[in-house]
Amino acid sequence: MWGGRFSKSIDDAFARLNASFGFDWRLYDADIRGSIAYAKALARVGIVSETERDTLMDGLTRVKAEFDARKFETKATDEDIHTAVERRLGELVGTVAGKLHTGRSRNDQVATDTRLFVLTAIRNTQYAIRALQSAIVQKAEQHSDVLMPGYTHMQRAQLVLFAHWLMSFFWMLQRDLERFGDAAERTAVLPLGAGAIAGNTIGTDREFLARELGFRTISANSIDAVSDRDFIAEFLFDAALLGVHLSRLGEDLVLYSSAEFGFVTMDDAYATGSSLMPQKKNPDAMELARGKAARLIGDLTTLLTLLKGLPSSYDKDLQEDKEPLFDAVDTLDALLPVVAGVVRTMRVNRDKMRDALDTAMLATDLADYLVRRGMPFREAHRNAGEAVKLAETRGVELSELSAADYQKIAPEFGADVKDVFDFGQSVASREIAGGTGPNAVRAQIAAAKQIANVL
Numbered sequence: 001m002w003g004g005r006f007s008k009s010i011d012d013a014f015a016r017l018n019a020s021f022g023f024d025w026r027l028y029d030a031d032i033r034g035s036i037a038y039a040k041a042l043a044r045v046g047i048v049s050e051t052e053r054d055t056l057m058d059g060l061t062r063v064k065a066e067f068d069a070r071k072f073e074t075k076a077t078d079e080d081i082h083t084a085v086e087r088r089l090g091e092l093v094g095t096v097a098g099k100l101h102t103g104r105s106r107n108d109q110v111a112t113d114t115r116l117f118v119l120t121a122i123r124n125t126q127y128a129i130r131a132l133q134s135a136i137v138q139k140a141e142q143h144s145d146v147l148m149p150g151y152t153h154m155q156r157a158q159l160v161l162f163a164h165w166l167m168s169f170f171w172m173l174q175r176d177l178e179r180f181g182d183a184a185e186r187t188a189v190l191p192l193g194a195g196a197i198a199g200n201t202i203g204t205d206r207e208f209l210a211r212e213l214g215f216r217t218i219s220a221n222s223i224d225a226v227s228d229r230d231f232i233a234e235f236l237f238d239a240a241l242l243g244v245h246l247s248r249l250g251e252d253l254v255l256y257s258s259a260e261f262g263f264v265t266m267d268d269a270y271a272t273g274s275s276l277m278p279q280k281k282n283p284d285a286m287e288l289a290r291g292k293a294a295r296l297i298g299d300l301t302t303l304l305t306l307l308k309g310l311p312s313s314y315d316k317d318l319q320e321d322k323e324p325l326f327d328a329v330d331t332l333d334a335l336l337p338v339v340a341g342v343v344r345t346m347r348v349n350r351d352k353m354r355d356a357l358d359t360a361m362l363a364t365d366l367a368d369y370l371v372r373r374g375m376p377f378r379e380a381h382r383n384a385g386e387a388v389k390l391a392e393t394r395g396v397e398l399s400e401l402s403a404a405d406y407q408k409i410a411p412e413f414g415a416d417v418k419d420v421f422d423f424g425q426s427v428a429s430r431e432i433a434g435g436t437g438p439n440a441v442r443a444q445i446a447a448a449k450q451i452a453n454v455l
């Protein structure tokens with residue numbers, strides 16, 4: 001490929017270090033699509049005849065078929081996917097294959113291929129996020145009247161609907177999905193035509209190439225075009241943040257499926273046993289959701305570290321961009337359907353959640369009661385706090401204090417104070433938009449279904 005200038009072939013160990021075919025073969029579809037479009041662009045400027053173009057396109061289609069059928073035979077000299085495809089094309093169609101690389105460099109080629117790969121990965125990830133979102137919406141709808149303790153600082157805080165807790169993850173995922181969409185906008189910028197660094201002399205129609213390959217627009221600077229891996233960094237950030245969200249869901253579900261909570265039960269299909277303790281049922285799926293976030297963050301860190309301090313334009317370091325990218329794509333591919341399966345199949349234990357409610361969680365409602373009687377909130381907060389303290393010293397529920405006890409704390413407390421100790425009422429009184437009131441949650445779910453196009 002560059003033999004003309006060299007007097008001996010490269011060292012074996014170095015060849016192994018230098019080669020990327022072992023992983024970048026995965027770009028074959030993108031690489032061949034790019035080359036087919038490029039053959040057309042070459043014909044438009046007369047570098048190849050129409051017959052030659054057709055020969056090239058035909059040969060490239062045959063190379064792709066070999067890859068598709070997992071029948072592509074690798075040679076030790078195949079440094080990367082680009083040289084492998086060109087080598088095989090030469091074997092199939094002869095010397096005309098040598099015209100394909102006119103005006104093109106592997107620098108603009110690999111940047112183009114990787115962008116095509118990322119665009120496909122973004123679409124697949126968005127589909128997988130949608131599937132998880134619909135599992136969430138369905139589960140929330142099926143259990144729309146289940147009450148549960150809401151926690152802050154992992155301490156019982158206020159009552160919420162189980163559906164409200166679950167739907168909070170819908171919105172995180174919605175932001176993830178939109179973030180991937182934003183990244184796609186900046187990924188769909190065509191580098192091809194940038195050559196090695198300076199553009200090309202043959203005047204390929206870059207707008208034509210962009211249209212052929214489904215890019216939104218063309219890059220404005222050939223140095224930036226071969227240098228830019230921001231689109232991978234963005235993809236990896238979006239993947240890492242999605243991983244963090246799945247990890248937080250994982251943590252909630254690991255806790256909630258423990259005997260101490262028992263709020264949900266994992267389906268057997270998504271749990272594992274212990275090789276030693278016969279009674280164990282472990283929430284491995286959600287533990288892995290937590291664990292996989294670590295490697296997604298690692299993938300992002302690898303890429304940012306790779307780019308930091310790199311001279312502009314193309315450097316071979318950039319070949320190291322692919323493994324973290326592929327790893328993140330594979331991780332999300334494996335993880336998202338499992339998390340969707342866990343949510344779809346988990347059993348929701350209404351009674352366990354009911355048992356975990358206590359009237360101390362209604363202390364805010366108690367303060368609100370006094371506020372409705374004209375007391376400033378700060379004072380109401382202190383009075384409700386005193387009631388909590390009194391109940392705690394007596395070892396009784398807040399609802400078990402007598403009307404006289406309450407009157408002693410504040411004369412504003414009437415006999416109707418006992419109405420405060422109604423769990424359903426507590427939730428029902430929070431019908432503010434975005435709150436946990438049943439109607440508010442119904443509206444939230446309806447909005448989510450519209451956004452996500454879930455039926």
Ligand code: ARG
Pocket residue numbers: 020024080106107110314316318319320
């Ligand atoms: N395998 C290389 C990569 O992934 C392709 C580009 C090689 N370019 C070069 N000038 N050696 O980055």
